[in-house]
Amino acid sequence: MNRRTLRLLPVALAGTLALAACGGNAASQESAPAGQDRVQVVTSTTVYADLVSRIGGDEVEATPVINSVSQDPHSYEATSRDKLALSKAQLVVANGGGYDAFMDVLAKDLKLSDSTLVNAVDTSPIAEGEEGAADEHADEATGPDEHAGETAEEHAAHGAFNEHIWYDLESMRLLTDEIAKRLGTLKPESAAVFTENAAALTSDLKALEARVEKLHGALDGKKFAMTEPVPFHLLTDMGMADATPEGLSESIEGGGEVSPQAFNEMGKRFDAGEIDVLAYNTQTESPQTERIRKQAEGAKVPVVDFTETLPENTDYVSWMGSNIQAMESVAK
Template sequence: MNPTRRLAPLSLIPAAALLLSGCSPAADGAAAEAGGIQVVASTNVYGSIAEAIGGDNIDLTNIIDSAAQDPHSYEASAQDQLAISKADVIVENGGGYDPFIDTLISAAGSDDVTVLTAVDLSGLLPEDEHAEDEHAEDEHAEDEHAHDHEAEGDDHGHVEGFNEHVWYDLATVDALAEELAHHFAELDPDNAATYDENYTAFADEIGTLTDTASAIKTDADGTGVAVTEPVPVYLLEASGLVNLTPDAFSEAIEEGTDVSPASLSELLDLIGSGDVSLLAYNEQTSSPETERVREAAEQESVPVVSFAETLPDGEDYVSWMTDNITAISDALDS
């Protein structure tokens, strides 16, 4: 699956069946002449990564830039639509996390924009899901109107059981940064060397984060942890930690459905068993059930480490992930 796509005019292709393709050389240099590459990111996490590569040469719009906004249920505004219509590059998570982006793209109907999808770049989507996506694209090639009203099988739809929070996977972030450098250079050849240098520096920082997580893994490999939601699981796994949370509990919290008494009881028993060395808590999706789990962890002296889905004020991606990894290490040492 090509993680970069060009958009055909809206009249030719529905949002649920957008095909991926390469970049059009005709667009090279156009963004620079217009006074900067117009970049739209679904969240400020991806905006920070784009800014690390593009610097002052991009004009960045983050649609989600507050902890009070939930990408899963965000309702786009006319201002968001205007930003998308002017974009040269759009960065989204995909995997059903930020579906409002595809809605905005479809409405814009632009044929001159590059869309980078982190889930596609991650390589983490199960192979059978990729196979289904490719089959859907083949079917579309035979009859472009066959799937006008079908969202299932689209590579940006939610995949049950898949953890779409791929910005917590450092390899994915590195791959996205490299793609950004490549596309920025195509759009603005005069500053290609700058984008390459920025990517090299950013990749070095991601390498340092990866090494730090690996150092934790050396001592903590196999250590059990619990989560209220799977948001930070990729980073926890990179640190050698094993998520023991009942799937039914974390899935219910993530999807906003009722938590069954059985799954809550199972997690509370796990917290009290001594098999959990920390609780990863998503502050942005708290509920009576997650608060109860947090209270149980505190009563059992299990360290609680808070994670988020958007950047804290004053942080960039690297400083934020540095703080997250430090918090994991400190919790395990406590």
């Protein structure tokens, strides 16, 4: 099987406020030269390092294991350096759900306790009962402990669970609460700062959720196709349904070949007006995805670009804001 290579050019987002995101923040290093009393957090990806940095501010140093936009978290294998970093971390934040399996391996090797580890899938309500259908998004949070006895792989194996949960704003809002709580336990004297920062982030996330909610009017019942199953949660949260031919986006994400039948079916659905938007992952462009893009363009189906990981020179909230903005333009 081919390993896909992620690639991502830095994007200049209009109106983006470049928040000091992942680690290496010169200003905060000056204010705490020793850096000794900052809470050391290691995360799997830059999405989670960005969220932790916003909640922790100068009191926390968040380091992502995967810091390069060309590295694929799905297939990444941890190094001994990563293991050393995790062994020193006071808090470890992973996505879970089989997405960043290297973190499961490290956590097991290092026998990390539940009090050290935060798993975004575990604090998310959508890991429960999601069957991949557009209208299944549960608004009420179910207890995170129902699947406590399972490994992430077992959980993911339930079927249609989509592990790209940072594309679900509500999940990131719940994770924000959890991270603030954990940081407050690790550094009680700064608990008020964490709560305050988390409240500011929460209000940003709620503003994004309100925009998603507003899109229901225009997008309810509309259908999307995806070159990869990445923005699934965001689009279904807008009221849309996934109409990608069976197996197509999974083949591309797994680095495999799309079958001629799947290409034909995709083209047929575009031509028949059964697809309203193509969600296109620019990070893993290939002749296969370009062919799908051409099919969509030929049928005058709008194409919206998404990426799997956080682009460089931006932060999570701005990134999701521009993803939503792209959908707002389509909905007009």
